Amino acid sequence: MGAVFALVTVLAFVMVVYLGVGVAGLKGLFGIVVPYAAFLVFLLGMVYRMIDWAKIPVPFRIVTTCGQQKSLRWIKRSRLESPYNNFEVVLRMILEVFAFRSLFRNLKAELKGPNLIYGSYKWLWLGAIAFHYAFFTILLRHLRFFTYPVPEPIQILDQVDSFFHIGLPHLYMTDVVILAALTFLFLRRLADPKLRYISLASDYLPLFMIYGLVISGILMRHFFKVDVTQVKEFTMGLVHFKPKAPDVGVIFYIHLFFISALMAYFPFSKLVHMVGVFFSPTRNLANNSRAVRHEPAPWWKKPKFKTYCEWQEDFKEQLIESGQPIDEDCYKKK
Amino acid sequence: MHDAGKVIPGIIAFVLFVTVPFWTNFGKAAPKPQPEIPKEYKKCVESKEFMRREHMKLLRKWRFDVVRNNMRIYINSEGKPINMSLQNECLRCHSSKKKFCDVCHDYVAAHPYCWNCHIPPEERKGWATKEVKSLTEEASSEQPASHH
Structure with missing residues (x-):
């Protein structure tokens, strides 16, 4: 089962770091080499992915629409569900990227006796949006380790996130939200037999890696404390290309390894939907193929046509022999 | 393309x-x-x-023990009893908030709320000497009784 494979992989990550740093003391490898290599793989991999996708021709307008397209003037059309021009495409895209509009349309199908019933099901949307925004906030918050002086907006974000002053260091709201959302997204896959059937290891692995990342982070902040000043000296060293592996607990290295693994895995997994969404021809095109003649596919070559005059030239003798009229226009000099 | x-x-x-x-x-x-x-x-202390x-966890525990449980003595790992007090104990040695606490807190953008209630020590020239110790004690004794 995919979930078991993914779980074993993630536990193996923890073991590798525990043995590598905790037992063998390879702090330079896990603290410097792995993060830099992972970031490089992430950066080059994503750029490669984008260029690769951009090379693929999209000869047809294959927009997924779910509304009335632009038609006759008196027919009411849906600008967002069937965008007609680039402006409407951009609007639709913004809502898709920031509000996950297509997930909001998610339906649930259930057999009630002999009847197949469809119903609204917003939980996936809620779980997804909570997860993504929490993750993004956590990412922004981590800029406090990569900037000095820390910009005021990042500090404010940090303080708002720890608004409730629970514990010391304060518990972040986003940590709670992301754990809850991840748990939901994981259980959702397990709970529904249909979904469980179509879920692969590559669906569970990103979930578990992010789980590992979040849990190691929370453990590090609240339970197995590390000297955060040393951690920041290390992260600042990373961005100044003068890194020095910090002398802190293994939990920090586990956290670092999870983010490195996630970065390296990013361009080659479903996580690449981060840039993929912009390359989806079902979303980034205007549904105007009835109004606009679009460029044909690049491999389409204009066929060699034979005009009537050329044909008449080829069969002129036969045409005259059989008494067919000759088109004199072909011989008129223009 | x-x-x-x-x-x-x-x-x-x-x-x-991603390279912010x-x-x-740079x-x-x-x-x-x-x-x-x-x-x-x-x-x-440790x-x-x-x-x-x-x-931070230690200070939080101290606050809890003093305020909720009326316990004022902390026994450290060496078995030495220590008066649980930020102003009277920690600040006795670390008499400059600016030169000690704030240095790392500013560096990692931590915003401890100690000073919402506690009074930070006056910044003095004679830093971390025995004389300063007595001055700090004087300063703290001037505070209202509710702080003790």
């Missing part, structure tokens, strides 16, 4: 976005926080490593 006019700016935006920490720090020297350690006192990691 198709739509190069849109894809290339997109790629540039992406690269700039690198180019915002050319700046990596700062190194150096909190001033009291010269005349050699030992803190070991240096423990204090660096866990001082």
Whole structure:
């Protein structure tokens, strides 16, 4: 089962770091080499992915629409569900990227006796949006380790996130939200037999890696404390290309390894939907193929046509022999 | 490549976005926080490593013990009894908030709320000497009784 494979992989990550740093003391490898290599793989991999996708021709307008397209003037059309021009495409895209509009349309199908019933099901949307925004906030918050002086907006974000002053260091709201959302997204896959059937290891692995990342982070902040000043000296060293592996607990290295693994895995997994969404021809095109003649596919070559005059030239003798009229226009000099 | 006019700016935006920490720090020297350690006192409540990691948890425990449980004595790992008090105990040695607490807190953008209630010590020239100790005690004795 995919979930078991993914779980074993993630536990193996923890073991590798525990043995590598905790037992063998390879702090330079896990603290410097792995993060830099992972970031490089992430950066080059994503750029490669984008260029690769951009090379693929999209000869047809294959927009997924779910509304009335632009038609006759008196027919009411849906600008967002069937965008007609680039402006409407951009609007639709913004809502898709920031509000996950297509997930909001998610339906649930259930057999009630002999009847197949469809119903609204917003939980996936809620779980997804909570997860993504929490993750993004956590990412922004981590800029406090990569900037000095820390910009005021990042500090404010940090303080708002720890608004409730629970514990010391304060518990972040986003940590709670992301754990809850991840748990939901994981259980959702397990709970529904249909979904469980179509879920692969590559669906569970990103979930578990992010789980590992979040849990190691929370453990590090609240339970197995590390000297955060040393951690920041290390992260600042990373961005100044003068890194020095910090002398802190293994939990920090586990956290670092999870983010490195996630970065390296990013361009080659479903996580690449981060840039993929912009390359989806079902979303980034205007549904105007009835109004606009679009460029044909690049491999389409204009066929060699034979005009009537050329044909008449080829069969002129036969045409005259059989008494067919000759088109004199072909011989008129223009 | 198709739509190069849109894809290339997109790629540039992406690269700039994910490399923010690198180019915002480019050319700046990596700062190194150096909190001033009291010269005349050699030992803190617990070991240096423990204090660096866990001082916030320790202080929170102290607050809880004093305020909720009316316990004022902390027995450290060496078995030595210590008066649980930020102003009277911690600040006795670390008499400058600016040169000690704030150095790392500013560095990692931590915002401890100690000073919402506690009074930070006056900044003095004679830093971490025995004379300052007595001055700090005087200063703290001037505070209203509710603070003791």
